[in-house]
Amino acid sequence: MTSRPQMIINVLQANPDEQFTARQLAQKIIDHYGAELADKRQNPRFASDDDFLSQIAAEVGGGRTVQVKAMCPQVMTRDKPRPRLFYWGKEIDNGVQQESSFGFAPTPSAETVNFSEHALYPLLIEYLSEEEQLLCRRIDEKRSSNNKGL
Structure with a gap:
């Protein structure tokens, strides 16, 4: 069986x-x-x-x-x-x-897996600026505050 x-x-x-x-x-x-x-x-x-x-x-x-x-x-x-x-x-x-015939992305390499979240922000901002013509800024969580209660 x-x-x-x-x-x-x-x-x-x-x-x-x-x-x-x-x-x-x-x-x-x-x-x-x-x-x-x-x-x-x-x-x-x-x-x-x-x-x-x-x-x-x-x-x-x-x-x-x-x-x-x-x-x-x-x-x-x-x-x-x-x-x-x-x-x-x-x-x-x-x-x-x-690769299979479905065209999925290959498995990430060790170089790309080791990025920290903090290191990815500049890459994301650059991509959004070039490809989508967006002006992006990162909020610094350590210095920002929500003192207005919004």
Whole structure:
């Protein structure tokens, strides 16, 4: 019998160019693994097929996502904007990672992750000035006060 995480991996791998919500992915799992899920479907707490689909969707979107990502690094999720989408991500070919067809930004490097919030303000102000023609100033929290009560 195939485990739920392996079912998720197999369905995403079979559909590498598609993104699925948890409910859509659950429907694909039910369609593909209906025979293996027949015993679970017989549980009396599932009064309808919709109840059963909701349970499988909850399993897909729950803690199994962490298991699936640990088992297979090609399984990717996009959390924002909602709803969470599941898709088959980067392929590893000859030791070089290739970008998926969805055009997501690459993983940040160690250089960009080490910026402090304070160091990012000048970069943000410069960007807003050049790209959006905005004049921005940073409020110094140490010297500012709200003595007017606004």
